[in-house]
Amino acid sequence: MNKHILIVDDEASVRDLLERFLTGAGFRVTAVATAAEAIRSVREDPPQLIISDLQLEDSDGLEMIAKLKATLPATPVMLLTGVLFDSRVVQEVLSGKVSSYIEKTSSLARILEEAKRLTQT
């Protein structure tokens, strides 16, 4: 059975591109725009990986991730954001909250590689 990925991003073009690409790579993808939709989706259909933007329309991505982690503590989270952090911030601030941090300027191949790594059991 295909691995399930939940994408949370307020930009429709980002959701659409990621969904098409990851579906083509063999994943089952659910894409939502808000933190509320993400929390509902996680309860109804738990994913094997969450890919989330940092800045959402109705919430802070990191806060939403903390809520999702309460429901699915073992599920890896990939933070995909256009906010560029330096490596020290990533190491000291983000590493404890997310499994992986990828800039939106990274290629889809890099995102896929990371998604495969994180969904390996």
Place this chain on the structure above:
Amino acid sequence: MKAPAPSTDVMRDRTVRRILAFFAVISAVLVAIAVVSVRNIQRSAASSDWVNHTHAVILEVNDVLSAVRVGDAAVLTYVVTGDPQSRVAGREAFSDVDEHLAAAKALTRNEPAQHEEVARLDTLAAKRIEFSGELLAARQSGQPDAVRVLLASDAGEEALADLQRTAENLTNEEMNLLADRDRTSFLQAQMTRWTVWSGVVVNLILLGGVVWLISDDIAARRRAAAVLQEANDVLEARVRERTASLTAANQQLVIENLERSWLGQSQEHQIRYNQLIIDSISDLVFVLTKALNISRINPAVVHLTGFESQDLIHQPLSRVARLLAEPRAAAPLVNPIARALVEGRDLRDQPAEVEDRNGKATPARLSVYPLRDRDKVVGGVVILRTGGPNL
């Protein structure tokens, strides 16, 4: 290199022609056998007629001889006993002799030698009948002397023996003919058997040839079908390979298109994001060319100076801002800022003032940062802070 397989139509035509030729020959042999057999049957029938005819001749001759003997014995009995029944019997017997002779003559009319023998038999029988007639006449007229004279002069047994020899000669000749015809009939039967069996053997050989031809044709068709199947398999494999290649290329193209779209949207997002950050800064931000002309400003410049972007783009920075350390009338910012850009170093927190479109000056602190493209300085970023300490 493998020879091309003959086409099925050509093979079928050639095979059909051969099979038809074989069956034509088989039919010809059957017709020949039938003709020869019918002719031999006709000959056998003729031989059979001849056998019957020969037996009939022999029978008639023997009947002539028997009738002469019976008649002769009956006449002698009558002469001795005077029994009228014997006389009648004698006459009837001699009458039968005539009938049998007539039949024998009729049967041998187309055979001169036999016919001549029958005529001789007729002569001998006639003499014997004539003698018996004379004897009967003498006995009936009551002339015992004449009877005795006739009996004394009778050749008797010799005449009958002569008659017997003649009959036997004729019978022997007929038997010889019969033997010849039997031999001929046997040879004809042998010929018929040989013809029939030869025909059967030839036809079996021809049928075997037909079977071989059909088998060979079937084998050729199977080979042709196998070659065709092999060619189809190769073609299908190539089509599969090509399809897989095209599918892979298409998938790669889709991925590349997605990557391009992703790159485009991420760059657009990043530019928009950065623009938002710059636009939200309350300090005045000028982007300068190396010649110190303004190439870009943020909304704070428009807000403070009252100039629109189109009023300032490609204008010297000195139109709206200057360092206070320089005399106001003499394009004061050129040298320190230009020098900083040439030297590729920052110039920070210098006293300056900003002049709006109405000529009103506002104190500010000015900083300059060289704008680099890789390792080259291509311009600079000037930031004017109009609030805060040191003003």
